[in-house]
Amino acid sequence: MRNPWLWALLVAGLTACNAEQSTLHVFGAEARAVRQMALVLTIGAVLIVAIMVALYVRAVRAPEGRLSHDGGMRMVLWLGAIGPTLILTALLIYALPAMRPRATAPGDLTIRVEGEQFWWRVAYDPASDLSPLSSANEVRIPVGRTVIFELTARDVIHSFWIPGLAGKMDMIPGRTNRLVVQAEKAGRYRGVCAEFCGLSHALMAFDVVAMDGADFDAWMARSRAASTGVTASRGARLFDAHGCGGCHAIRGTPHDADIGPDLSRFGERPTLGAGILPPTPANVAAFIRFPQDAKPGARMPAYPQISVADARAIADYLKGLK
Amino acid sequence: MSLHDQDDPALRAAQEDRLRAVWKPPQGLFLRWTDTNNNRVGVWYVLTAFGFMLFAGVLALIMRTQLAVPDNDLVSANSFNQLFTLHGSMMMFLFAVPMFEAVSIILLPQLLGARDLPFPRLSAFGYWSFLIGGVFVSGSIFFNAAPDGGWFMYPPLTTRTDLSGLGADIWMLGLSFIEVSSVAAAVELIVGVLKCRPPGMRLNLMPLYAWYILVVAVMILFAFPPLIAGDILFEMERLLDWPFFDANRGGDPLLWQHLFWIFGHPEVYIIFLPSIALFAMLVPTFANRHLLGYPWIVLAAVGTAFLSFGLWVHHMFTTGLPKISLAFFSAASEAVAIPTGVQIFVFIATLWAGRVTWSTPLLYATGSLAIFVIGGLTGVMVAVAPFDWQAHDSYFIVAHLHYVLIGGTLMPLFAGLYYYWPLITGKKLSDRLGRIAFWMLFAGANLTFFPMHLSGLMGMPRRVFTYPAELGLGGLNLMSTAGAYLFAAGVAVICVDLALSPRRAKAPRNPWNAGTLEWLAHPDDEDWGIRSVPLVESRYPIWDQPDFVRKVDEGRFFLPDAEEGRRETIVTTVLDARPLAVIRLGTPSVKPMLTAIALGGVFIFTTYHLYWAALACGIATLACTLWWLWTGTAEIPEKPCKPIGHGLELPLYLSGPAAPGWWAMFITMMADATAFSGLVFGYFFFWTRHADFPPATMADGPGILWPMVALAVGVIGWLATIGARDIHARGGVAAARILLLLGITHSIVGVGAGLAGPWTSGLDPQAHSYPAIVWTLAIWTSAHAGVAAIMQGYALARSLAGKMNPDHDADLRNVSIYMHFYALSAVVTYATIGLFPEVA
Incomplete structure (x- = not known):
């Protein structure tokens, strides 16, 4: 009785090649x-x-x-x-x-990731003497080096899961968990929140980029500098005027708030809204005006008062940040 | 009465008329609902639980429809979260556990040759509580107010009132109410198994179903109270802002996870073992031989129960616990497969050794075993911690748990349905429809859940209302959805089969030719349960004891009559079932229903913050309970003894450890003490979490003086009651009354003294987890002091009213049991909050 189904499963499993977010397509x-x-x-x-x-x-x-x-x-x-x-x-x-967890050495890269409804706050080398490098909804790791993730949450329990890299680890308010991993293959992958965390739990993912060691070092150095594309454009002025800087930080501008996601080098991010949308200017503009349409329960307030054209200008400004 | 008398058909007919009159169910549009007979209440219970199962199943179908294709928008995120929360919660709390209790309420008296359970009114109370709580919880979805935090309700998502609405309160309070009714049923079933067996049925002759009931009811007794303790802390945080789970104020979200899973893992076995019990009844019947390895299966059941309390951490493998505890709990989780293996091989060996009669119930049992074995093996996989880190909270777990629950609960229940339907209705279900339904269910379950193993490993997390097309999960999910509809159609076929049953002809008595006592039931069911209570000498008396059925039917065993017009059953000793007494059973009454309604009011009004109405209902609950106890329990009989046949004369009154009431009190207090230990666990859990506990700003805690005063008055109240009990038994009625009065005074003082410690030292329970847990412990014990005063007052009133005397002192003995546990709580509470800060 079950045989036809087993065959169907096998076929479905083989054809549905999901290389981004699967425990079967591993890169760690x-x-x-x-x-x-x-x-x-x-x-x-x-x-x-x-x-x-x-x-x-x-x-x-x-x-x-x-x-x-x-x-x-x-x-x-x-x-x-x-x-x-x-x-x-x-x-x-x-x-x-x-x-037994992988052994770590003092020089190993530490990345602190905090889960929030419904996005990820990322900080590289949070304890280093250099200016800490913060980011959001994207994690970059070097291939072949040991990486220590320090995981916690600010509001509710989340769980940090990059299926192709390692098992998941919960992010619990008041506790900091460690997950030690080593990537083996460069590429773009995807991670998700694995613990139910509220309305848009299903829409809480992030991009994972595994890079060769040298590329990673270069990227880190470049990223510590100010974002390129910070100019006195109309979009930048609107960003200031509508108070976006009250929540979001952009390196190289006076905005350094840490309530919402850090938007430095936003133009480099492969996705919008924590791994859920292609970051086209139209999507970004729509997200600015009505975040809850894309993501029910998102903490960012809606801005219906911003005109479509203005939102598009802000989106263009953000897309230019690299 | 000699054997000879029963030869007279006229005498037998007269006895039957008297029994029929005594056990006549109440008539009338309303009064029929006041019935307490286990046959009726059990059937209501089963039908209600079945209805909730269908409801929860429809919720699952809506979810599967939403997930059929990627990026679907059939239901919103908000609705979807309510759907999966309610589906899981209902299947667990409103179907699986109550269904076991319901089936047991029907079967247990028949299995034990008893006329009814020892506390029929308690069963009715449990049923009405279940119905009210169940409708309250499940109905919330029609108002878009259903709980939406998952059936595990992890804080802080669910405790922060800005992140979760009324649904969380509905879950906590509505289901707490149902937990109370589950514990009530557990008490009833344990006492039924231990005290109401027929003469001669020593523990090792007990039908295996009764063993499993005993094991499972004991598990309920120890598993539900930690959850009740968790519920208390949870609602204190939601309603009063006491920060037990708020990390910013010294709380810890993981405390809830521990309390929840200390309940949650045994829960899995609570709903699985009864199914094994059904197998243990039907496998011997269809193998046409005794079950092989009786002691093995009993030990395996007990072993499973024991181990199941040591596994809870495997639900928390990804919370970052120390690796050594992962290794320990990994090993324990794997070990539970061993007793399960023993139980399964007992069945295989029995079938192998016997002559198998193939039948629809056996078909269902076979299919369930196949599904269960797959679920058990994936269970072993996820018990391996590193594998679990990947599988945890993914669809792999959804597949695993549904294989276990469908193979270990739902399909066995259908096996039991086809097996026991003739026992309850006198009619057989259709073999043809049964087999069609079976294959639909079997194929549907595999088609739904097998692909989920793969979708989980391919990175699909649980509890997502949608998933992106790019992940390539569409095909697998579409298969799952198709399977879910096939499964639902199978359930529909069973419903059709049930609906056609009233039109079918009666089946012969004992249609499967089984050997155990429950099959004495006659197709033309009489409400008296069993014609005469047999002397049991074998595990399969119908097969082994000559002329057994005829002797029972002709009233040739014990208690064949109801001369005094009272409902009665025989009480025997716990280990070897020597007859001890005949007890009078509760008759139909509206009191259990009223008490359930009043208690329901307490929980429901609290949900809506209507505290005055809740308080009024609380007072009504107390009044109903006292009325019920005063008029219906520990009645002094009109004569000390009565003959039950064969020259045996048994007393009509019992008190102390021989009495069912004493056992019920003791068992209830065990549950109470377990809940209390959950709160104490909370105190010490916080202590291990914090380097400074109590925090420096409140280092003195509630002080030492008041806790010690409260402790002293508690102990004095306890000693006074014990003294009253002993002096009363020796005839010192007046002295006993004075001691009771002394006890009441000290209990009342105990209420104030208990609260005075945290009050006078100004501990603010909203400031930190420390004052919050100190207040909670003090309130718990003070409330127990208040109840102690009421109980001592009750005993005093019974004495003054002439309802209690030195030969009939059950009330005072039961109150003494309560006082032991109250004194224990007082010692632990006041030593912990008063003295522990000094030594810590």
Whole structure:
């Protein structure tokens, strides 16, 4: 009965190639180890199901008395108790090493990520002497180096999950959790919030960019400088006039508020609204006027009083920040 | 009465007329709802729980429709969050647990050859509470006010009133009310199993279903109270702004997660073990032999229950707990598979050794086992912490838990439905429709949930109202949706089968040729339960004891008559079921319903912040309870003893540890103490979280003086009551009354002294988690002091009214049990809040 479905599943699974956000398309060492483990566990589970089905069919078909009382008790003892005990003990021993976190050294890159309804506040090297580099809704990591994520939340519980990189870790107000990872392959990926956090929990994702070490270092150096594109444009004036700087920071301008997402180098971001929309100027303008249309429950107030043209000018200004 | 007398058909007919008259259900449009007989209340209970299951199933269908294609906008985020919260909460609290209790209320007396459960009115109270609470919680979705924080209700999302609305209160208070009714049913079932077995049915002859009821009811007793404690803290934060879960004021969101999952994990086994119990009844029937390995399966059930309390942290593997505790809980989570393996292999070995009669119930049981085994194996996978870090809160878990719950609860219930329908209605369900439905359910469940393993591993988180097309999850989700509709159609076929049942002819008695007592039920059901209470000498008496059915039917065993026109059943000893007494059972009454309505008012009015109305309902609840107890319990019989046949003469009154009432009190207080320990756990949890607890600004806490005064008066009140009990038993009625009066005074002083500590030291419960938890402990114990005063007053009044005397002192003995637990709470509370800051 199930066979046609299994085939359909297999086909669907193979055709639906999702390389961005999947525990099966890995780009980190931790996720690779777990995928390996998942394979072993699945094979074991399939074998056990097959054995159980075979035993059950024999049990139902066996004529009365084929199995004596003592034989039955031996079966319960060996197959029901001793067998599972041995298998589970082996499994525990197999899995224990993977529970140990990756070792860290003093110079390792630390990235602090804070979850908020419904976006991500990101800070690179938060303890460094250089000016801290903050960002939002995008995490960049160097390939081949150990990275320590420090995870917490300001409002409610969120969970930080980059399926291709490593398992998830909760972000809990009042606590700071550590997740230590190492990326193995450069590329663009996606992370999501995995703990239900309110109205737009489904719309809380982020972009992950794994870069070669040298590229990453260059990017860090470039990013610590002021955003390019900070000019006295109409969009910039409107940004000031409507008080956008009351919540948002842009490096190289007087705006350094930390209520909403940091918009420095906004033009570099691959998505808008924490991983949910393509960052076209039209989308940005619409988001400025009615954020709740794209993202129910978003904390940013709506600005219906900003005209479409003005919103578009602000969007163009933001898109120019690189 | 000798055996010989029962040979006379005229005598038997006269006995039957008397039994029929005594057990006649109340008639009339309203009065019929005041019935308390387990057959009637059990059926209402089952139908109501079934209705909630269908309702919650429809919610799931709406969700699956929304998720059928990516970027769908059929329902809003707001509605979707209400849908999944209510779906999970209803299936757990309004279907799975109540359904077990409902089925047990119907079956237990029949399994034990009892006329009814020991406290029929308590069952009715539980039912009405369940109905009111259930309608309140589930109806909220029609007002767009349903809870929307997930069935786990994690704070701070749910405790911050700016982030969550009335729904959170509806969840907390509505379901707390239902938890109360669940605990009430658990008390009823435990006492039923321990005290109301037929003579000769020693513990090791008990039908396995009764063993499982015992195990599961004990689990309810210890699992629900921590959640009730959590609910109390939760509502204190929501209604009064006491910061238990607010990290900015010394609280911690993880405290809720611990309390919730200390309940939540045993809950899984609370709803799974009863299904194994149904298998344990029907497998021997269809294998045509005794179940093989009776002691093994009992030990496995007890072992599962024990282990299930040590696994809760596996729901918290991603909260950043120390790795060593992950390893420990990983091991414990895997270990629970061992007793489960034993139970499954007991069934396989029994089928192997026996001669299998294939049937629709067995088909369902087989299908459930297959689905359950898959769910169990993915359970072992997620018990491995590193795998769980990926799978946790993804659709992989949705797949896992539905395999477990469909294979471990829903399908077994359908097996039980097809098996026991003839017992309840006298008619069989259609084999043909049953099989069609089975294959739809089996295919539907696999088609819905198997793809979810993959969609979860492909990165689809749980509780999302939509997902982007780019992730390539559309195909898998469409399959799941199609499967959900197929599954729903299968349920519809079963409903059609049930609806056709009244038109079908009666089946023969015991149509499956089973061997256990419940199949004595006659198709032309009489309300008296069993014609005469048998002497049981085997686990399968219908198979093993010669002429058994005829002897029961002809009243040749015990208690074949109702000479005094009273509803009665036999009470036996806990271990070896020696007959102890005949007890008079509660008759139909409106009191349980009124008490449930009043108590419901307390919870519902509190939800809407109508505190004066809630207080009025609280007073009404107390009044109804006292009225119910005063008129219906510990009645002094008109004669000390009565004959029950075979030359046996049994007393009509019991007090102390022999009495069902004493056990009920003791068990209730165990639940109370467990809830209390949940609050104490909160205190010490905060202490381990903070380097300075109490914080420096309130280092003196509530001081030492008042807590010690409260402790002293508590202990004196307790000693006075114990003294009253002992002196009263030796005939010192006047001295006992004076001691009770002394006890009342000290209990009343205890209320004030308990609150005086935090009050006089000016602890502000909104400032920090420390004063909040100190206040909570003090209020808890002071409230218990208040109840102590009422109970001591009740005993005194009973004595003055002549309803209690040295030979009939059940009231005073039950009050003493309460006082033991009150004294224990006082010692722990006042030592903790008064002395612990000095040593910490």
